[in-house]
Amino acid sequence: MTQSETDAAAVRAFPELRHLITLRDGGWRFLPAPHVGGVPVRIDGFREYPGHWDAIRVESPVDVLGIRMTRENPPGLVWERTGSLGEVVTELALLPPPDHRLAPYLVTGTAPLLVPGHLEPAR
Template identity: 55%
Template sequence: MNSHAAALVTFPELRRLVDLRDAGWQFLPAVVDGRVVEVHGVRTWPGGWADAIRVRYVTDVAAIRCDFEGGVSWKRDGGLVEVVDELIALPAPGDRLAPVLVVARAPSPWAF
């Protein structure tokens, strides 16, 4: 069994990150001393919008949607399954139901 399959067996919640990857998300690990300590993901949209996720553990996840100026119009934190489910349900920017009101400024560089 390869390491990816073993991780999915040990932490089935990680399947939700595979779902995001299949939906066009890109991921980068944060590595310290040769060990992955976080995973960061991003999905960009036309018009400069971006969704981002930071995963520290299956119970420690944060996600945001930012406009092209770094204004945060949506954010959630909690468990991996819940946060990813909300990201998947989030209407695309430009949809009449998509959040547009800026509620915060994006941290730099995405240290949320």
């Protein structure tokens, strides 16, 4: 089965996956999903830029966090959205690259570390 056939079968079974496929096809990478009782409990993904990361955490189709953070120590939060998978992926797709003149750049808080199990909304 080809990748596109696998993707099509997955989207037929779980239509929300089309949003994650869009991210993957845009260069995003995904971390191994933690499991409880053999069932994945969330999906974490990221995209790297020089000096920045974009990240997404999917707890459910309606409980999603998207962020952009600096690669400083500690990372600075420059953009954050929560909502449904479709809403957050759409906003991430519209977010200009960090070096674009219209990209958000003001650090509004300390971002979470991008490690499995530790991506929580900024405070």
